[in-house]
Amino acid sequence: MKTTETPAPLPAESGSAVTRTAAPAKGRPREKREGAVLNVFSHGVLVLWAFMVVLPLLWAVMTSFKDDDSIFSSPWALPDKLHFDNWARAWTDANMSDYFLNTVLVVGGSLIGTLVLGSMAAYVLARFDFPGNRFIYYLFVGGMSFPIMLALVPLFYVVNNMGLLNTIHGLILVYIAYSLPFTVFFLTAFFRTLPTSVAEAAFVDGASHTRTFFQIMLPMAKPGLISVGIFNFLGQWNQYMLPTVLNTDPDKHVLTQGLVQLAASQGYKGDWSGLFAGLVMAMLPVLAAYVVFQRQVVQGLTAGALK
Numbered sequence: 001m002k003t004t005e006t007p008a009p010l011p012a013e014s015g016s017a018v019t020r021t022a023a024p025a026k027g028r029p030r031e032k033r034e035g036a037v038l039n040v041f042s043h044g045v046l047v048l049w050a051f052m053v054v055l056p057l058l059w060a061v062m063t064s065f066k067d068d069d070s071i072f073s074s075p076w077a078l079p080d081k082l083h084f085d086n087w088a089r090a091w092t093d094a095n096m097s098d099y100f101l102n103t104v105l106v107v108g109g110s111l112i113g114t115l116v117l118g119s120m121a122a123y124v125l126a127r128f129d130f131p132g133n134r135f136i137y138y139l140f141v142g143g144m145s146f147p148i149m150l151a152l153v154p155l156f157y158v159v160n161n162m163g164l165l166n167t168i169h170g171l172i173l174v175y176i177a178y179s180l181p182f183t184v185f186f187l188t189a190f191f192r193t194l195p196t197s198v199a200e201a202a203f204v205d206g207a208s209h210t211r212t213f214f215q216i217m218l219p220m221a222k223p224g225l226i227s228v229g230i231f232n233f234l235g236q237w238n239q240y241m242l243p244t245v246l247n248t249d250p251d252k253h254v255l256t257q258g259l260v261q262l263a264a265s266q267g268y269k270g271d272w273s274g275l276f277a278g279l280v281m282a283m284l285p286v287l288a289a290y291v292v293f294q295r296q297v298v299q300g301l302t303a304g305a306l307k
Contacts, residue, residue, distance in 0.1 A: 060283070064276040071272050083273065090262075090277040098251070099258035100281065105168055106243075106254060107236045110175030114232055115225055117176065118183030123213055125184065126191035127199070137188060143181030152245050159246055166249040174242055179232045186231075190224035191217070226296040230289060237286055255282045 063071055064086055066079040090096050125137050155174065156165075164170025194217065202212045218225075240256040247253065253261065259282060262275055 057283070057287075060276055061280055064273065064280045066273055066276075068272050071276075086273040086277040087281070089271065090274040090281065094258070094262050094271075094274055094278055096255075096258060096278045096281055099253055099255045102168065102252055103237065103254040106171050106175065107233065109169070109172040110179065110236055111229060111232055113172065113176045114179045114183050115229055118180055118228070119187055119218060119221065119225065120213070121180075122184045122187035123191050123217060126188045127196075137184075140181045140184040144185060148178065148241065152241070156245055166247055166252060168252060171243060171247055171252075171254075174246060175236050175239070178239075178242065179236065183228050183232060186228045187221065187224055190221055194220050223296055226293050230293055233289055234286060237282075 059076075062079065063075070065082045065084070066086075067083055070077070070079060121140075125133060159165050159170055159174065162170070164173065198216055198220070199212055202216050207216070238256065239254075240260070243254050243257055247257070250261075259275075259278055262271075262278060
């Protein structure tokens with residue numbers, strides 16, 4: 001009896017052990033299936049979204065190498081040959097070279113001014129406590145919620161009274177003021193994530209506040225500067241409302257104004273191939289900037305969000 005009773009519990013224990021281990025094993029395939037379905041669904045949405053974004057861009061590039069007859073007769077077909085004269089005609093006859101140069105001057109100057117002034121203001125707001133610190137910070141934050149349409153009329157009179165209407169430097173100053181709220185808001189959160197020990201060590205070594213900022217803190221904030229610089233570049237390069245109101249001189253038009261003028265002057269017998277070539281010209285710098293600095297943009301966003 002002892003020999004038969006002693007092994008009796010073993011099958012039960014082994015059976016119970018098997019059932020304990022088998023229960024989660026049955027749940028794992030279900031979890032894997034659910035995860036696979038969710039993965040396929042998310043990837044499908046991303047592929048669909050990428051298709052919706054990339055297809056118009058590719059179609060615009062393809063159409064810029066067609067002639068006018070092919071654009072209307074076979075809009076989705078590949079060009080029979082590459083008509084590079086469309087780009088040359090848009091660059092010279094449509095004055096896209098002048099518009100491009102004006103845009104580079106305005107965006108380049110405003111981008112440098114925005115990053116320099118915005119980083120200095122954000123560093124002070126993030127690192128120093130003084131009366132009115134939070135008020136100034138929320139004043140910048142409130143500037144992001146103020147619609148620019150409400151300020152167009154008073155802004156026009158202010159710029160006109162200062163003698164800056166229809167000037168490149170006047171448009172640069174307006175772009176800087178327009179981009180500062182978001183720049184200060186973004187970089188303030190980024191500077192708060194940087195370690196204070198490095199700045200304290202610089203102060204101990206006798207470095208001034210100016211030297212500490214430009215030689216130590218500003219290089220450490222490079223990912224954040226690149227991220228906010230890309231966002232400002234996109235917004236300023238594609239800006240249309242401000243130059244339309246403040247820059248009515250045809251010789252100082254920017255790319256957005258030039259493209260609208262080119263499209264409006266065509267009528268029913270227009271140079272559509274030249275218009276698409278000019279459109280691609282205006283689009284390429286934005287795509288190139290994002291492709292080159294894509295990794296830095298992601299780094300800046302994640303570094304500014306985590307502390």
